[in-house]
Amino acid sequence: MSVAATHRRELSVGAAYLALLAALVLFAPAFYQRANLRDVLVGAAPVLVAAVGMTLVILARQIDISIGSQFAICAVVAGTLAKAGLAMPIAAAGALATGAALGALNGVLVAGFGLPAIVVTLATMVGLRETLRWLTEGVWVRDLPPGFQWMGLGQDTGRFAIPGLALVVWAFAAWGLRHLAAGRAVYATGSDAEVARLTGVRPRRVVFGVFVAMGALTGLAALLSAIQFIDVQTGSGVGFELRVIAAVVVGGTSIAGGRGSLVGSLLGVLLLATAGPALTFLGSQAYWDRALQGLIILAAVAADAFGSATRWRARP
Amino acid sequence: MTYERGLALGLVLEIALFSLIGWNFFTAGNAGEIVRASAEIGLLALALTPVIVTGGIDLSVGSLLGLCAVVLGVTWRDAGWPMPVAAATAVAAGVVGGGLNAVLVARLGIPPLIVTLGTYSLFRGLAEGVTAGVKNYSDFPETFLFLGQGRIGVVPSQLLVLLAAAAFFWLMIHRMAAGRTLRAIGFAPDGARYAGVPVSRRLAAVYLLSGLCAGVAALLYVARLGQAKADAGTGFELMAITAVILGGTSIFGGRGSIGGTLLGLATLAVLQNGLRLADLPAELAGVVTAALLLAALGANRVLQGRLHR
Amino acid sequence: MKTAWRGWALSVLVLAAGACRGAGEHGQTIALMPKNKGNPYFASCRTGAEEAAKELKVRLLWDGPTETDPAKQNEVVEAWITRGVDAIAVSVENKEAISTVLRKARARGIKVLTWDADAEPDARDYFVNQATPRGIAETLAGHAARLLGGKGEFAVITASLTAANQNEWLRQLRAVLAERYPDMKLVDVRPSDDDRKRAFEETQTLLKVHPEVRVIMAIASPAVPGAAEAVKQSGRSDVRVTGLGLPNDARPYLKDGVLDSAVLWNTKDLGYLTVQAASAVASGTLKPGASSMPAGRLGAVKVEGDQVILGTPFTFTKDNVDQFNF
Numbered sequence: 046m047s048v049a050a051t052h053r054r055e056l057s058v059g060a061a062y063l064a065l066l067a068a069l070v071l072f073a074p075a076f077y078q079r080a081n082l083r084d085v086l087v088g089a090a091p092v093l094v095a096a097v098g099m100t101l102v103i104l105a106r107q108i109d110i111s112i113g114s115q116f117a118i119c120a121v122v123a124g125t126l127a128k129a130g131l132a133m134p135i136a137a138a139g140a141l142a143t144g145a146a147l148g149a150l151n152g153v154l155v156a157g158f159g160l161p162a163i164v165v166t167l168a169t170m171v172g173l174r175e176t177l178r179w180l181t182e183g184v185w186v187r188d189l190p191p192g193f194q195w196m197g198l199g200q201d202t203g204r205f206a207i208p209g210l211a212l213v214v215w216a217f218a219a220w221g222l223r224h225l226a227a228g229r230a231v232y233a234t235g236s237d238a239e240v241a242r243l244t245g246v247r248p249r250r251v252v253f254g255v256f257v258a259m260g261a262l263t264g265l266a267a268l269l270s271a272i273q274f275i276d277v278q279t280g281s282g283v284g285f286e287l288r289v290i291a292a293v294v295v296g297g298t299s300i301a302g303g304r305g306s307l308v309g310s311l312l313g314v315l316l317l318a319t320a321g322p323a324l325t326f327l328g329s330q331a332y333w334d335r336a337l338q339g340l341i342i343l344a345a346v347a348a349d350a351f352g353s354a355t356r357w358r359a360r361p
Numbered sequence: 362m363t364y365e366r367g368l369a370l371g372l373v374l375e376i377a378l379f380s381l382i383g384w385n386f387f388t389a390g391n392a393g394e395i396v397r398a399s400a401e402i403g404l405l406a407l408a409l410t411p412v413i414v415t416g417g418i419d420l421s422v423g424s425l426l427g428l429c430a431v432v433l434g435v436t437w438r439d440a441g442w443p444m445p446v447a448a449a450t451a452v453a454a455g456v457v458g459g460g461l462n463a464v465l466v467a468r469l470g471i472p473p474l475i476v477t478l479g480t481y482s483l484f485r486g487l488a489e490g491v492t493a494g495v496k497n498y499s500d501f502p503e504t505f506l507f508l509g510q511g512r513i514g515v516v517p518s519q520l521l522v523l524l525a526a527a528a529f530f531w532l533m534i535h536r537m538a539a540g541r542t543l544r545a546i547g548f549a550p551d552g553a554r555y556a557g558v559p560v561s562r563r564l565a566a567v568y569l570l571s572g573l574c575a576g577v578a579a580l581l582y583v584a585r586l587g588q589a590k591a592d593a594g595t596g597f598e599l600m601a602i603t604a605v606i607l608g609g610t611s612i613f614g615g616r617g618s619i620g621g622t623l624l625g626l627a628t629l630a631v632l633q634n635g636l637r638l639a640d641l642p643a644e645l646a647g648v649v650t651a652a653l654l655l656a657a658l659g660a661n662r663v664l665q666g667r668l669h670r
Numbered sequence: 671m672k673t674a675w676r677g678w679a680l681s682v683l684v685l686a687a688g689a690c691r692g693a694g695e696h697g698q699t700i701a702l703m704p705k706n707k708g709n710p711y712f713a714s715c716r717t718g719a720e721e722a723a724k725e726l727k728v729r730l731l732w733d734g735p736t737e738t739d740p741a742k743q744n745e746v747v748e749a750w751i752t753r754g755v756d757a758i759a760v761s762v763e764n765k766e767a768i769s770t771v772l773r774k775a776r777a778r779g780i781k782v783l784t785w786d787a788d789a790e791p792d793a794r795d796y797f798v799n800q801a802t803p804r805g806i807a808e809t810l811a812g813h814a815a816r817l818l819g820g821k822g823e824f825a826v827i828t829a830s831l832t833a834a835n836q837n838e839w840l841r842q843l844r845a846v847l848a849e850r851y852p853d854m855k856l857v858d859v860r861p862s863d864d865d866r867k868r869a870f871e872e873t874q875t876l877l878k879v880h881p882e883v884r885v886i887m888a889i890a891s892p893a894v895p896g897a898a899e900a901v902k903q904s905g906r907s908d909v910r911v912t913g914l915g916l917p918n919d920a921r922p923y924l925k926d927g928v929l930d931s932a933v934l935w936n937t938k939d940l941g942y943l944t945v946q947a948a949s950a951v952a953s954g955t956l957k958p959g960a961s962s963m964p965a966g967r968l969g970a971v972k973v974e975g976d977q978v979i980l981g982t983p984f985t986f987t988k989d990n991v992d993q994f995n996f
Contacts, residue, residue: 075878080904084874108474160658161612163418163474167599172651178736179644182716183708187918200903270867274899275922278866278892280708291478300472322875331860332494332831336486342479343465350469384753391752398745494831494861495840499766510770586741586767592832595739637749643707643736 054297054305054349058312061345065319073326081322087204087273089318090211091266093311095289096296097218098262100310101255103293104222106235106302107155107162109256111170112263112289115147116282118177119267124186124277127193137196140271141264147173148260152253170286177279186277194275207269214265219307231255235302291338292317295345317341364609364664368624368657375628379635386638393517397509397585399630400519401426401578401594403623405601406608407523407530408574410622411567413605414534416547416614417466417473419568422575422601424484425458426594429579431488434498434589444505452576458484459572460565467564481598488591497590501583509584519581526574531619539563547614603650604629607657628653698756700948701731702941703746705763705787705835708736709864711891711916711937712761714996715786718941725966726949731755740764747771751778757948759798761786764834769793781951785944787835795951796976798944800935801983803835806914807842809983811851813912813931814885821853823883825876827897827913829890830863836889839914857883862893869896877904888913894932898923917986917994924988932986937996940980943968947978 069076076082095112102109119140126136147169154165195203222228230251233241238248271277296313298305320341324334380387405422412419432454437447458480465476511518534540545553546560554560578597583589608625610617632653633646702719704712716732723730731750735742743763748771750758758775762768762784772782772793785798801809814824826843828836840859847854857880862869873886873896886909888897894915901909902923911923915932923929946965950956956963956973963978965971972979986994 078878081875081878084871088871088874154655158659159662160655164606164612164654164658167603168651168654171599171647175644175647175651175736178708179642179648182710182713184710184713185919204903274866274870274895276895276919280892281865281867283863283865287478287482294475294478300474321871325860325872325875325879330490330493331858332492333486333490335482336490339479339481339483339486343476343483346471346475346479347465347469350465350471386752388752394745394748394752398741398748489831492832495837497764497766497834582741586744586764587770588740588764588767590740590764590832592740592830596737633745634749637733637746638753640731640733640753643733643746647736 052306052308055309055312057348058296058309058316058345062312062316062319065316065323069319069323069326073323073328076323076326083204085318085322086208089314090208091270092285092288092292092318093208093211093314094214094262094266094269095259095285096292096310096314097215097307098255098259099289099293100296100298100305100307101218101222101231102162102259103290103298103300104231104235104302104305105252105255106238107252107255108290108300109148109151109166109259110163110286110290111147111151111166111173112259113282113285113287114170114173114177115144115260115263116267116270116285117279118147118173119144119264120271120277120281121177121181121186121279123268123271124189124193127189128186130190133192133196136193137268140268141261144264144267145257145261148257148263149253151260152256155256156249156252181279183280185279189276194272196272203272207273211269214262215307215311222307227251227254232303235304237303288317291342295342297349316345362664364661365618365621365624367660368607368609368621368628372624372628372631375631375635379631379639383635383638384640386635389515391634391638393512393515395627395630395634396520396523397517398634399626400517400523401582401585402597402600402604402630403523403626404526404574404578404581405571405597406604406622406626407526407619408567408571409601409605410530410608410610410617410619411534411540411543412473412571413602413610413612414543414547414614414617415564415567416550417564417567418477418602418612419462419473419571420477420598420602421458421462421480421484422571422578423594423597423599424481424488425455425572425575426579426582426597427591428458428484428488429455429576430583430589430593431491431498431591433579433583434496435491437501438498444502448505448580451579452573455572455574455576455579456569457572458575459569462572463565463568466568467561473568485591488593492591494591497588498583499588501587506584506587509581509586519585522577522581526577527619527623534617534619539566543567544615544617547611547616600629603654607653609657609661611661625657698726698728698949698952699731699754700728700945700952701733701750701755701758702785702944702948703734703743703758703760704732705743705761706735706737707733709891710919714916714937715761715941715944717996718938718943719945720941721938722942722945722949722966726945728756728945728949730945735763740767743768744771747775751775751780755780756952757781757783759783759785759944759948760789762789762834763787765789781948783944783948783951785940791976794976796947796956796973796978798940798947798978798980800940800980803838803842804846806839806933806983807846809933809985810839810887810889810912810914811843811846811854813933813985814887815851815854817885817910817912817930818854820851822885823855823857823880824885824887825857825880825883826859827862827869827872827876827886827888827890827893828859829861829893831861833890839889862888862890862896864890864892866892866896869893870900873897873900874904877901877906877909884909886911886913888915891915891919894929895919895923898926898929902926902928916996917991918996920986921991924986924991927988930987932991933983934986935980935984936994939968942966943971943978943980 123140234248234251292313296309429451433451542558604625608621769790782794860872888894920932
């Protein structure tokens with residue numbers, strides 16, 4: 046198969062992204078102010094980090110719709126630890142560890158007990174968020190030490206480091222997915238768990254691992270988001286899982302597992318992160334935003350299906 | 362002990378518990394209220410059952426309900442059409458929405474999770490766009506409001522709609538030959554195709570029905586609240602899916618029953634109502650629902666003895 | 671099979687015993703409902719409500735939707751009607767929708783009040799009013815006008831596009847602008863969906879799409895710190911923020927100078943007064959025709975027709991914000 050064919054999906058997302066950028070050049074060149082580009086990238090960084098995890102999860106033929114609730118909890122943990130006087134690196138580690146633990150909960154239920162991921166994560170999504178609400182009643186974590194915002198690095202360094210770190214995480218994951226045995230194991234498990242097992246891969250471990258990774262990355266995303274502010278909103282992350290899944294799916298990762306790439310996910314994240322502000326720059330009214338975003342998702346997946354020589358199977 | 366018998370027993374115990382700790386729980390009036398509050402989600406859950414049995418899913422039903430509610434308001438008040446015509450148009454809008462899902466899933470073969478993720482945003486977005494988020498419609502005629510607020514004897518009017526829908530879906534899934542093919546499609550779509558089952562047509566049908574039910578549910582919703590707004594039905598899809606899964610239908614497809622869905626619906630509705638009457642906080646309902654869902658999955662696994670997929 | 675039979679038998683026994691529950695209790699039961707529970711604004715109202723409940727020795731039920739689901743408020747009121755309470759007080763999310771069920775409650779002899787946001791007047795006995803939508807709009811417009819010098823462009827960050835309160839305030843705001851400040855232009859209204867980060871991002875975009883905007887008005891409490899942080903990070907010292915928000919959220923930005931003013935009212939007192947009023951109506955001490963009512967530590971509170979008035983909107987500034995903690 047030619048390069049173009051194997052990477053058809055990434056190419057079409059890339060093309061869509063370029064089309065959007067071109068439209069902006071023509072109709073709203075103000076979009077290209079340095080400050081705006083920077084702000085879009087900083088805003089996209091948490092989504093990219095989570096999209097890395099979600100790509101792994103979906104490649105392994107699973108799904109995780111609970112990351113929004115995990116996000117909220119990890120942000121609150123980071124804030125609470127910082128408020129308790131602990132140093133920022135410890136608060137950050139706490140957020141990541143919390144995410145990993147919540148991911149492990151999902152992992153145990155899915156890999157350990159063999160329960161379907163979509164329903165398990167539906168249950169954890171609801172259960173975690175309601176528990177958090179109950180305990181906090183929505184009250185924000187305030188009066189944080191000044192070192193919380195930007196991890197004490199200051200605004201300029203912070204706004205550079207956040208997307209920078211996200212990109213590093215992405216790059217490492219992209220490299221690992223391709224070159225490490227663990228990466229191949231994820232693809233194998235998603236393609237056909239039974240065959241994978243016969244070739245020496247341990248599918249249950251892989252599945253458990255991707256959920257833990259997802260949780261830890263969600264914790265990192267929550268941290269990157271929280272340190273842009275001086276306090277922590279307890280009700281954050283609502284709808285986060287939809288943004289992340291949409292980005293990964295638009296980027297070409299197949300929901301049936303075993304097919305997709307982190308390059309595609311990066312393009313998906315960039316496309317959707319740009320689309321929001323782009324609509325404002327192009328003069329669209331706020332109340333059409335959601336409809337347009339739905340159309341973008343549908344257009345992306347439908348275009349792929351139209352162009353595909355073989356139909357996707359109706360079920361995994 | 363089958364799963365459904367266990368579920369029914371659980372429901373009885375749940376009712377017994379709330380009778381004990383809830384104020385005036387075990388009264389005819391309260392039973393009527395439980396039915397009223399759960400009728401719309403019930404319709405959605407009934408329509409989702411065949412969808413999930415085929416191995417699919419429809420996340421867009423709540424948003425479609427909102428869109429149909431807006432269509433009802435616009436055609437009745439802004440366009441001035443007579444109420445029955447406006448109502449029919451709202452239901453037709455549901456069918457069109459379901460049709461969009463049907464085309465993308467059945468014709469283009471795109472995974473339903475993704476299609477309905479997109480239409481989830483699209484339908485809600487259209488409702489918000491048309492109303493600019495701001496407009497809401499009220500002062501509907503009394504005869505229409507009867508659908509959501511009236512009683513026939515002691516029975517709330519929604520119950521009849523719900524029972525009719527339940528009967529229809531039960532016949533379709535459990536008695537008609539076409540219904541058995543749905544399970545076949547859920548089990549092995551390629552196998553079903555080779556066996557001569559018109560898979561695309563069946564899939565299209567279940568998504569169209571799902572849209573139709575969203576439209577009817579929109580009528581019940583607006584009649585019950587007396588108001589049509591773009592945010593109608595927010596979160597309903599998750600509740601409906603929870604009811605279906607709680608009822609024993611497998612998310613992987615191939616297995617499911619209408620009776621189970623009704624029991625699952627009842628369990629959730631009784632839970633929410635009972636907790637309120639027992640002066641317990643609303644968050645507890647979410648936590649208990651999550652626990653019930655996991656318990657249901659676990660119980661199903663044990664009873665079926667299936668290998669991990 | 672045996673287990674099943676035992677289960678059924680036990681249930682029947684329990685049902686028989688439990689069906690008796692429904693008798694009344696000593697003391698009043700007052701049921702208060704916020705618009706939604708996971709909201710710090712309502713959390714602070716609750717502390718005041720509980721204070722009053724303890725003082726008056728009434729049983730306070732506090733429940734409501736956890737998310738903004740338009741139908742849930744109706745269901746909670748229905749449950750309270752079934753349960754039997756002495757008074758219901760609701761902060762209304764959907765005026766037309768809730769009025770149906772509130773009328774039903776009144777028909778059953780339950781006293782009905784609204785607080786924070788009103789229903790239709792014939793659906794409730796009293797409305798505990800902290801500020802009229804018109805009053806709120808006038809105060810906000812006044813601040814924007816002061817900051818703009820009477821002419822210029824400003825933008826609004828609202829809650830969600832369907833939020834009933836905010837939409838009412840916007841309607842009044844546009845009316846006030848047309849009447850009093852024709853040289854001020856509202857260029858755009860963007861939603862935050864009650865998410866601080868979203869308010870932050872929308873403000874960032876607004877500042878670049880409309881560089882002539884000099885005031886951002888954030889009319890949802892999470893939006894105030896979100897918008898203020900965006901303006902602060904942008905370095906645009908020519909842009910100021912005003913809006914509707916909690917003093918604790920506003921404090922750091924008021925001190926910074928980015929946030930010029932935050933309008934609100936004493937939420938604790940609002941909760942406190944609501945419970946006082948509900949109890950008074952339920953026991954008959956507050957009757958139609960009254961012009962004031964004794965409200966515990968608030969003293970004699972003004973009653974105008976069917977409205978119990980807490981006061982006028984209060985503006986928090988950097989000079990007075992430290993006196994408040996909510």
